[in-house]
Amino acid sequence: MDARITKSRLANLLSYDWLKIIAAILAVVFILIVFFTTIKTRARNEQEFIIYAYSTTESLSGGDPDMTLYNGERADTFSDELLESGALSYDVLYSTFENLGNDQYSETLFTARRMAGQGTVMLVSDYISPDKDPEEEELVSSLDLLFSTTTSEFAYDPNEYFAECEEYLQRFFGENWREGTLNEEEAEACFLARNEKDNRYHLASQREAGIEDEKQRLLKLREDYIFVLENCIETGLFTYPEVTLLVDEYEEETTTGTYAIDIGDLPALRELVYHYVEAGETSVQSSEDICLVILKNPDRMESDLRFETVSFLRYLYEEYGA
Numbered sequence: 377m378d379a380r381i382t383k384s385r386l387a388n389l390l391s392y393d394w395l396k397i398i399a400a401i402l403a404v405v406f407i408l409i410v411f412f413t414t415i416k417t418r419a420r421n422e423q424e425f426i427i428y429a430y431s432t433t434e435s436l437s438g439g440d441p442d443m444t445l446y447n448g449e450r451a452d453t454f455s456d457e458l459l460e461s462g463a464l465s466y467d468v469l470y471s472t473f474e475n476l477g478n479d480q481y482s483e484t485l486f487t488a489r490r491m492a493g494q495g496t497v498m499l500v501s502d503y504i505s506p507d508k509d510p511e512e513e514e515l516v517s518s519l520d521l522l523f524s525t526t527t528s529e530f531a532y533d534p535n536e537y538f539a540e541c542e543e544y545l546q547r548f549f550g551e552n553w554r555e556g557t558l559n560e561e562e563a564e565a566c567f568l569a570r571n572e573k574d575n576r577y578h579l580a581s582q583r584e585a586g587i588e589d590e591k592q593r594l595l596k597l598r599e600d601y602i603f604v605l606e607n608c609i610e611t612g613l614f615t616y617p618e619v620t621l622l623v624d625e626y627e628e629e630t631t632t633g634t635y636a637i638d639i640g641d642l643p644a645l646r647e648l649v650y651h652y653v654e655a656g657e658t659s660v661q662s663s664e665d666i667c668l669v670i671l672k673n674p675d676r677m678e679s680d681l682r683f684e685t686v687s688f689l690r691y692l693y694e695e696y697g698a
Contacts, residue, residue: 422679428498431478441652463691465593503665523619532670636667644696
């Protein structure tokens with residue numbers, strides 16, 4: 377039988393079966409795309425670090441410059457710089473910074489995001505211009521307005537958050553968590569519980585490397601927490617402003633509490649986000665009384681990665697504190 381491939385036979389094949397050939401190529405490409413999409417590591421919610429900048433909508437603020445946050449010169453590259461810096465742990469795979477703006481659509485977008493449990497932390501202004509006359513207008517900030525419509529389930533009280541962080545560290549370092557030795561078995565168990573099915577750790581060698589990363593994550597968290605306590609909290613650089621919020625949104629009962637961290641004294645924070653303040657005849661960019669709100673997300677309340685914000689606070693201090 378003559379099975380030689382000749383120009384004429386090849387021409388005949390292409391003239392009659394070219395559609396089948398193209399279809400077969402497309403099918404192979406489709407299968408490869410599905411395969412690589414399936415095995416690709418996707419960030420779980422807890423592995424995302426999402427930063428929002430929140431402003432009171434213009435319809436409520438009347439264009440009040442105290443209540444609108446603008447992006448500074450480093451805002452566009454902030455999330456990439458944060459992720460590349462190594463400030464967050466190996467298990468944070470995705471970071472983004474988003475200024476939500478101050479139009480009505482932005483409020484709708486923010487509400488939808490929060491209903492979906494998105495967002496890790498949020499920057500919001502607690503600034504009230506000293507030039508405002510309390511007899512002519514109510515002295516409220518964006519932070520005040522934000523919490524007037526929320527309950528304590530919206531954000532952490534920083535005291536509660538840091539207390540939980542200490543309890544978490546005690547789990548791995550013992551009661552004397554500042555000087556204690558890391559419990560390596562507990563660290564390994566923690567890693568396996570969280571990442572055993574992660575596509576990054578199929579091989580035994582990969583799991584071993586991941587366990588070592590987990591040990592370093594815990595050691596770094598302890599170091600970052602002590603750093604933030606000693607350099608930011610105990611020095612009074614970061615303070616906790618008091619706000620009024622709802623106890624029950626249906627019965628409209630209210631209470632007061634501290635549900636934000638004022639980080640506005642970081643000298644260079646305006647390079648990330650700022651509002652305008654009056655300075656004589658002109659307006660200048662300022663970060664005064666800009667606060668960080670640590671958002672509560674039901675699917676992250678028990679996550680090991682919920683304390684990444686501690687490392688984030690250290691990063692802010694080191695990047696914007698000079």
